[in-house]
Amino acid sequence: MKKLTMLLIAALLMLSAAACSSSETKTETLEGKGNGFGGLITVTLTRKDGKITEVKAVGDEETQGIGSKAIEQLPAAIVKANSADVDNVSGATFTSQGIKDAVNNALDPQAYPYVEKAEKEEPKKDVAAADLYQGLAMVSNGRLGPGKDDQEVPVYSFNEVVLSALFDQNGQILDLNFDELEVATPNYDGADMPQFSGFPGQGGYNNDENHDGKIEGKTADSEDQYLAEFETWKTKRERGDSYKLNSGTWASEMNVFEQLFTGKTVVEVKDWFAKYTDANGRPLQAEAKSEEDKAKFNALNDDEKQMLEDVRTGATISLKDPHGDFIAALEKAYAMRQPLEVKEAAAEGVGLASNGRVGPGKDDQEVPVYSFNTVVASALFDDEGRITALRLDELEVATPNYDGADMPQFSGFPGQGGYNNDENHDGKIEGKTADSEDQYLAEFETWKTKRERGDSYKLNSGTWASEANVFEQLFVGKTIAEVEDWFAKYTDANGRPLQAEAKSEEDKAKFKALTDEEKQMLEDVRTGATISLNDPHGDFIQAIKNAYENRRPITLKSE
Known part of the structure; x- marks a missing residue:
């Protein structure tokens, strides 16, 4: 009997020890959610014997370099404090709060319920x-x-x-x-x-x-x-x-x-x-x-x-x-x-296309004129990729030996000696532009686009702006592929609308192969526009293509 009693006592002691050991090593993994600056933040929290031993936070929509710092740094502070009651990471207030809310939600979801953040009103x-x-x-x-x-x-x-x-x-x-x-x-x-x-x-x-x-x-x-x-x-x-x-x-x-x-x-x-x-x-x-x-x-x-x-x-x-x-x-x-x-638009885009030009010509001292162009296209597209609105503009900048009075100019960078300067725009060089930083900065005041230059920029069929308007209207309703097809079929080797009086035999043959209706369409176009759509003056087709490639969704509908 005494021996049985001793065995029972031993067994009870072992069970008690096991229970204590189990209590001391109790480990649990908890998950919680919170709202950060960009979107949902989730945490996975490990707690052992009631103490937080590990926190992992995930917030894919948080801003890199700012919110991401809180994702990386705050979990360690929470583990050290054994609490979500820690300081925010500087500059990342919303992300920090989202992490702390997620930790509290993991620890006590009833006291700290997760409420999905409403989408920002567009x-x-x-x-x-x-x-x-x-x-x-x-x-x-x-x-x-x-x-x-x-x-x-x-x-x-x-x-x-x-x-x-x-x-x-x-x-x-x-x-x-x-x-x-x-x-x-x-x-x-x-x-x-x-x-x-x-x-x-x-x-x-x-x-x-x-x-x-x-x-x-x-x-x-x-x-x-x-x-x-x-x-x-x-x-x-x-x-x-x-x-x-x-x-x-x-x-x-x-x-x-x-x-x-x-x-x-x-x-x-x-x-x-x-x-x-x-x-x-x-x-x-x-x-x-x-x-x-x-x-x-x-x-x-x-x-x-x-x-x-x-x-x-x-x-x-x-x-x-x-x-x-x-x-x-x-x-x-x-x-x-x-x-x-416009009736509707599902996307809008901006595209730029830049190129250099050798010319136009030389000055009276046989120094070449150089210029460069940046064409910009702003376009709206419908859900099938058709252009519903198009706006074109261009910045052309030339060396100051160009004799046009209103041409934007650039002399190169300070230290390069300036450039031949036709100051009076009379075809004669008076000297060189100043080789200074003041001259460099001042020249940007001349950088006006062709639309800004207005009536002073005249072409064969009107101003640059009026000619560009013709192509804007022409391309509305077309997809990018259709614009490219139009350009390939209806322009000459210089990127201008075809005409019967083409200079090359190839362009003459190209024009003659068209139907009467197509020839009339081109005559209508040339009445208002003879500008090239792709030559050293600028690549309008590429700018329009880039606008499509860069398009972003938008919602515009008529009443």
Whole structure:
């Protein structure tokens, strides 16, 4: 009996120990959800003996470089504190809160239930056709920098900001599509930066060929090099994920401002810019560098400060500095707006196409004239890819020895010696333009598009603008493939509409093979437009194709 009692006691002790051991090593895996800045955040939490030992967070929609920092850093702080009661990661308030909400939801789903975040209300884009206006603008400026190369030769760059905008009859912004072409001297060390070495005869420019911060030599001083460099001229949207900024890519940051300004008028955007940006044109923040900007931020109320924090989570890019003037582009787009009569649109796109030209001709000292062009197309498309609205413009820039009075000019970069200058536009060279940074910056004041040049830009059948209008109207209703087919069938070797008096036998035969109806159509076109659609003056077909390739969804319907 005594022995049995001892065995029972031993068994009870073993069971008690096992129970204690099981309690001490209890491990559980919990899952929770929260709402971040971009979307859903999920956490997987491991808890052992009531203590948080591991937290894994996933938020695929959070902004890279900002929200992603909270995803990476905050879980460790929660484990250390054994609680979601920790400080937010600086600059990532919403993502941080979403992680903490997800942790609390995992730990106690009844006290902290997950409520799916309502989708953000889309900007109103359903307007009557008669109430719709389209604006297209280009604003250019030069920049001293960024910096110098390892041989102390300055880097220079210039920017062409392009904006396609839709407005209603009250001036409210219905849609914005910003893009930008930034071009630098080839001693800039960024691998994907568009480059320009100046004009042939100027000696080329220091070249960081390997993008390693070291100059290997100079670019070739040749016309082949000059023409080849335009192949590098891609916009910031076209450069995609390779163009990273503080809060994401250039495109993702610009998208934040496009959404922010939709629904406002141009005046309201200018007021926002004046009140909420610092001396560098960036959204204000508490950690402002200047006392003036600190005071400007401190004068705001809590809601305004929170709004700015929300903006800066996704965008810290400047809206007006030497990198580009987006506010001026918006003002110009509104000033140049034209009414549209469209039935519907499912997408809108902006496309640029740049090229160089050897010519036109030489000056009276036998120095060549060179020029380059950037064609921009803004288009609306229906759900079958047909063009429902099209707007074309072009920036043509020439060396200052061109004798046209209103031609935008560029003398090359400081240090290249300036360029022959026909100052009086009389066909005679008076000297060279100043080889200075002041001259360099001042020349961008002459950079006006062909539409901005207005009646002063005359062609065979009217002004440049009136001729471009003919093709805009002609291509409405066509798909990109149909535009390409029209161009292939109905234009000559120089990209101009065919005519009976063609210069080449091939073009004569091409015209004769057409039906009478097709010949009449071409005669109607040539009455209003003889401009080339693809030659060294500019590639309009490529710009339209690029607009389609870059298209984004939009909802526009008639009443």
